[in-house]
Amino acid sequence: MIDAADLTARLIRCPSVTPNEGGALVLLGDLLADAGFEVHRVDRNGTPNLFARWGRKGARALGFNGHTDVVPPGDPDSWTHPPFSGHVEDGVIWGRGATDMKSGVAAFVAAAIDFVRETPPDGTVILTITGDEEGPSRDGTIAILDWMEAHGERMDACIVGEPSNPEIMGEMMKIGRRGSATYTVTAKGVQGHAAYPHRARNPLHALTAYLNDLIAVPLDAGTDHFDPTGLQITSIDCGNPASNVIPETARAVVNIRFNDLHTGASLEAELKARAARVTQATGVALTIDSQISGEAFLTQPGPFVDLVRSVVTQETNRQPVLSTSGGTSDARFVKNHCPVVEFGLVGAYMHQVNERVPVAQVRQLKTIYQRILEKYFE
Ligand SMILES: [Zn+2]
Numbered sequence: 298m299i300d301a302a303d304l305t306a307r308l309i310r311c312p313s314v315t316p317n318e319g320g321a322l323v324l325l326g327d328l329l330a331d332a333g334f335e336v337h338r339v340d341r342n343g344t345p346n347l348f349a350r351w352g353r354k355g356a357r358a359l360g361f362n363g364h365t366d367v368v369p370p371g372d373p374d375s376w377t378h379p380p381f382s383g384h385v386e387d388g389v390i391w392g393r394g395a396t397d398m399k400s401g402v403a404a405f406v407a408a409a410i411d412f413v414r415e416t417p418p419d420g421t422v423i424l425t426i427t428g429d430e431e432g433p434s435r436d437g438t439i440a441i442l443d444w445m446e447a448h449g450e451r452m453d454a455c456i457v458g459e460p461s462n463p464e465i466m467g468e469m470m471k472i473g474r475r476g477s478a479t480y481t482v483t484a485k486g487v488q489g490h491a492a493y494p495h496r497a498r499n500p501l502h503a504l505t506a507y508l509n510d511l512i513a514v515p516l517d518a519g520t521d522h523f524d525p526t527g528l529q530i531t532s533i534d535c536g537n538p539a540s541n542v543i544p545e546t547a548r549a550v551v552n553i554r555f556n557d558l559h560t561g562a563s564l565e566a567e568l569k570a571r572a573a574r575v576t577q578a579t580g581v582a583l584t585i586d587s588q589i590s591g592e593a594f595l596t597q598p599g600p601f602v603d604l605v606r607s608v609v610t611q612e613t614n615r616q617p618v619l620s621t622s623g624g625t626s627d628a629r630f631v632k633n634h635c636p637v638v639e640f641g642l643v644g645a646y647m648h649q650v651n652e653r654v655p656v657a658q659v660r661q662l663k664t665i666y667q668r669i670l671e672k673y674f675e
Pocket of ligand 1: 397430
């Protein structure tokens with residue numbers, strides 16, 4: 298039997314701050330190869346990634362996805378135990394990655410190995426582990442999925458092991474995520490003297506009218522599984538040091554976390570249409586630059602979501618809420634490949650100094666993953 302808590306501590310001792318591999322994927326690759334998995338390193342542009350499959354290529358496959366890279370620890374002196382010590386004391390494992398997410402990876406690796414050894418399935422188990430989730434995420438999970446596509450590898454469903462519970466094990470699983478996009482609005486008017494505004498065209502007046510309209514008219518009222526789309530103005534600038542000058546240009550940045558009623562492109566169109574109305578009314582040209590970080594997605598509740606949910610309920614005595622809240626994760630890439638849900642630990646200490654996790658929680662997560670595997674191939 299593989300102890301997921303012990304494996305977590307060993308992974309924490311690999312200093313794998315993005316984009317360094319730190320020995321973490323070598324450790325997992327060796328462990329999985331020993332257990333009969335076919336293991337491939339799928340590195341791209343210096344980013345380390347690992348693909349592992351147990352069973353026949355092309356058979357019905359359940360997959361897991363996670364990352365071994367971690368964010369920097371900050372000042373090591375601020376930590377009670379050194380950030381890469383993997384120190385275990387009073388039933389708690391300390392170190393960077395304890396919750397996000399070496400524990401989640403350790404739990405599904407241990408679950409997968411014990412599962413294929415104890416109850417070899419008529420099917421396939423695939424593990425996709427990246428070293429680039431906390432970084433730009435360009436050559437991580439995307440690279441593994443590209444490689445899988447090129448090599449005829451497929452998952453029929455996938456669990457991302459990111460922390461999904463806000464406070465207590467079993468209270469939440471994620472079946473989708475909001476999209477995220479940032480729009481930079483530039484208003485270009487005509488510069489002039491503040492005392493002679495008829496000879497100028499004030500971009501700030503046009504821009505504030507535009508922004509007020511964005512705040513005042515909600516983009517939607519929410520959907521069955523999503524909150525209403527949220528819009529935040531995160532910056533307004535014109536860089537004007539003189540109080541008696543009407544500036545020529547002004548800029549605002551708007552960040553939108555959107556639900557499944559929108560796409561990054563449909564929001565861009567909406568923002569441009571509203572900008573055109575302001576331009577028509579004021580004569581100030583408003584242009585919009587878009588940066589779309591991720592589209593909204595939803596895994597429709599159905600047999601796979603039900604299976605995960607029933608195992609979580611059985612093991613934690615809680616009925617997890619099916620949520621789409623929070624920031625983005627690599628599930629946004631996996632959803633292009635197969636249905637994906639996220640279930641993992643309690644995310645309380647993610648990215649913090651003194652990140653730590655209870656041993657019992659990691660072992661419980663391993664049990665949950667192993668039960669999911671058993672049920673999936675039943
Ligand atoms: Zn993470």
